[in-house]
Amino acid sequence: xxxxxxxxxxxxxxxxxxxxxxxxxxxxxxxxxxxxxxxxxxxxxxxxxxxxxxxxxxxxxxxxxxxxxxxxxxxxxxxxxxxxxxxxxxxxxxxxxxxxxxxxxxxxxxxxxxxxxxxxxxxxxxxxxxxxxxxxxxxxxxxxxxxxxxxxxxxxxxxxxxxxxxxxxxxxxxxxxxxxxxxxxxxxxxxxxxxxxxxxxxxxxxxxxxxxxxxxxxxxxxxxxxxxxxxxxxxxxxxxxxxxxxxxxxxxxxxxxxxxxxxxxxxxxxxxxxxxxxx
Amino acid sequence: xxxxxxxxxxxxxxxxxxxxxxxxxxxxxxxxxxxxxxxxxxxxxxxxxxxxxxxxxxxxxxxxxxxxxxxxxxxxxxxxxxxxxxxxxxxxxxxxxxxxxxxxxxxxxxxxxxxxxxxxxxxxxxxxxxxxxxxxxxxxxxxxxxxxxxxxxxxxxxxxxxxxxxxxxxxxxxxxxxxxxxxxxxxxxxxxxxxxxxxxxxxxxxxxxxxxxxxxxxxxxxxxxxxxxxxxxxxxxxxxxxxxxxxxxxxxxxxxxxxxxxxxxxxxxxxxxxxxxxxxxxxxxxxxxxxxxxxxxxxxxxxxxxxxxxxxxxxxxxxxxx
Numbered sequence: 104x105x106x107x108x109x110x111x112x113x114x115x116x117x118x119x120x121x122x123x124x125x126x127x128x129x130x131x132x133x134x135x136x137x138x139x140x141x142x143x144x145x146x147x148x149x150x151x152x153x154x155x156x157x158x159x160x161x162x163x164x165x166x167x168x169x170x171x172x173x174x175x176x177x178x179x180x181x182x183x184x185x186x187x188x189x190x191x192x193x194x195x196x197x198x199x200x201x202x203x204x205x206x207x208x209x210x211x212x213x214x215x216x217x218x219x220x221x222x223x224x225x226x227x228x229x230x231x232x233x234x235x236x237x238x239x240x241x242x243x244x245x246x247x248x249x250x251x252x253x254x255x256x257x258x259x260x261x262x263x264x265x266x267x268x269x270x271x272x273x274x275x276x277x278x279x280x281x282x283x284x285x286x287x288x289x290x291x292x293x294x295x296x297x298x299x300x301x302x303x304x305x306x307x308x309x310x311x312x313x314x315x316x317x318x319x320x321x322x323x324x325x326x327x328x329x330x331x332x333x334x335x336x337x338x339x340x341x342x343x344x345x346x347x348x349x350x351x352x353x354x355x356x357x358x359x360x361x362x363x364x365x366x367x368x369x370x371x372x373x374x375x376x377x378x379x380x381x382x
Numbered sequence: 383x384x385x386x387x388x389x390x391x392x393x394x395x396x397x398x399x400x401x402x403x404x405x406x407x408x409x410x411x412x413x414x415x416x417x418x419x420x421x422x423x424x425x426x427x428x429x430x431x432x433x434x435x436x437x438x439x440x441x442x443x444x445x446x447x448x449x450x451x452x453x454x455x456x457x458x459x460x461x462x463x464x465x466x467x468x469x470x471x472x473x474x475x476x477x478x479x480x481x482x483x484x485x486x487x488x489x490x491x492x493x494x495x496x497x498x499x500x501x502x503x504x505x506x507x508x509x510x511x512x513x514x515x516x517x518x519x520x521x522x523x524x525x526x527x528x529x530x531x532x533x534x535x536x537x538x539x540x541x542x543x544x545x546x547x548x549x550x551x552x553x554x555x556x557x558x559x560x561x562x563x564x565x566x567x568x569x570x571x572x573x574x575x576x577x578x579x580x581x582x583x584x585x586x587x588x589x590x591x592x593x594x595x596x597x598x599x600x601x602x603x604x605x606x607x608x609x610x611x612x613x614x615x616x617x618x619x620x621x622x623x624x625x626x627x628x629x630x631x632x633x634x635x636x637x638x639x640x641x642x643x644x645x646x647x648x649x650x651x652x653x654x655x656x657x658x659x660x661x662x663x664x665x666x667x668x669x670x671x672x673x674x675x676x677x678x679x680x681x682x683x684x685x686x687x688x689x690x691x692x693x694x695x696x697x698x699x700x701x702x703x704x
Binding site for chain 1: 518
């Protein structure tokens with residue numbers, strides 16, 4: 104992936120339209136001097152990402168956004184969501200939803216598992232759209248410079264959860280709360296309803312190495328489920344705790360539990376409100 | 383008014399630093415040391431405020447004679463140690479003596495020296511470990527590359543850096559280690575410069591990490607600020623330009639060919655054998671996959687250093703920050 108930004112700009116202009124270009128032009132980001140930020144984000148590639156993901160967002164998954172006024176308009180924040188669906192379409196749809204429903208537009212910086220940057224082409228494209236490798240140092244730098252982080256506390260086990268465990272939150276890690284408390288950011292709970300049925304898994308072939316397993320899905324392509332994305336009121340980890348408490352295991356456990364309960368409550372609300380998997 | 387000793391004075395960075403220090407009215411005298419003969423070293427006009435000496439720093443006795451001879455007589459207070467073997471393919475005891483043992487001797491002798499009160503060591507971003515699990519934006523507490531499999535070029539740089547760091551707080555003189563971004567310019571020993579200067583740049587297909595490069599002018603500014611500063615510590619010295627690897631190749635005007643990494647190493651090995659060029663893919667492989675950008679916050683806060691001199695790229699000119 105060494106497509107110049109000019110080609111990405113041309114592609115998004117030709118296929119994305121004026122609104123896509125306008126959003127990219129209004130995107131505020133810390134330009135390190137050559138049109139990219141220190142982690143490789145570039146607005147033209149964000150526009151390319153929107154152009155590519157739009158058909159899925161608008162037509163295939165028909166994403167419906169609820170409570171997006173809870174996304175902070177400025178300053179740091181941690182977006183914590185349930186994770187599922189065999190392939191990370193849920194991440195792409197939340198990325199789109201936040202980008203489209205903030206004004207001025209904000210690109211959530213998705214924290215990916217370690218193996219993602221090692222994927223040729225994909226890792227680079229993701230980096231251009233704002234995804235960063237899941238190291239503490241990357242997250243710190245982004246929060247300190249006022250970014251929104253998108254974290255899936257269930258991690259890779261979440262995306263690979265079996266059909267029988269859909270919409271039941273798996274082991275809920277605490278790192279997102281540690282970051283939020285230490286760097287004075289609120290946590291915004293997010294529920295993605297729909298993704299957990301998009302691609303049931305039959306089996307997993309363990310790979311070892313950077314990529315933990317190869318999923319064997321029941322369908323070649325994701326099913327055209329309808330996505331509902333719910334944003335809850337922020338958990339004020341920036342106000343309710345002091346930065347020093349980021350080292351207290353008891354506090355982290357309690358804060359993570361608060362976030363988990365909020366996400367589960369949003370999931371339950373979404374499941375209750377939707378009319379069916381495809382509607 | 384203070385006097386300064388500059389080792390590695392005939393390198394491109396050393397020469398620029400010496401010029402700058404000679405022009406600095408706060409500096410009384412500059413003692414420049416290099417391995418070039420005096421008649422060809424430092425080819426610029428200078429008055430009586432500069433002395434050039436040819437000294438082989440790989441020999442401990444010569445260092446002793448230098449420090450307790452001319453350095454003491456001139457009352458040198460600050461030593462700027464730039465001397466480092468720059469050819470990545472050269473290995474062996476003599477190279478190690480120049481890279482590590484020379485610094486060890488300077489550190490030891492400075493500790494009991496009557497006039498030296500400050501020692502600046504120019505280190506390199508190469509000392510940092512690059513890994514998927516580690517941040518791309520690197521602070522001074524980032525893990526170092528302690529791999530025994532690294533070539534001597536890297537091992538020596540890490541050992542020299544750690545040797546200086548280990549003396550901090552223990553020695554009478556202040557020790558400052560500046561881990562600098564690669565300076566793009568001839569004679570800097572920059573692997574990136576040699577990579578960009580090749581007729582064709584071969585880079586790993588599918589990867590386009592962020593790289594940070596510095597101009598010689600910025601490295602010289604950082605060294606000057608550290609010369610006049612006080613206190614000790616380790617500082618990252620980033621360059622002005624942070625951009626994707628492919629973009630840097632494009633801006634250098636070099637054709638690029640992405641290809642599988644397994645093919646790149648033998649091709650650069652062949653280039654070295656045929657053309658004597660210095661770029662070693664093995665040294666740069668991880669950086670060319672995952673990237674490394676120096677975080678310069680500490681240098682900005684303590685040394686008042688901010689990179690301000692962009693590279694004048696052959697294609698497209700210097701960068702413009704918003």
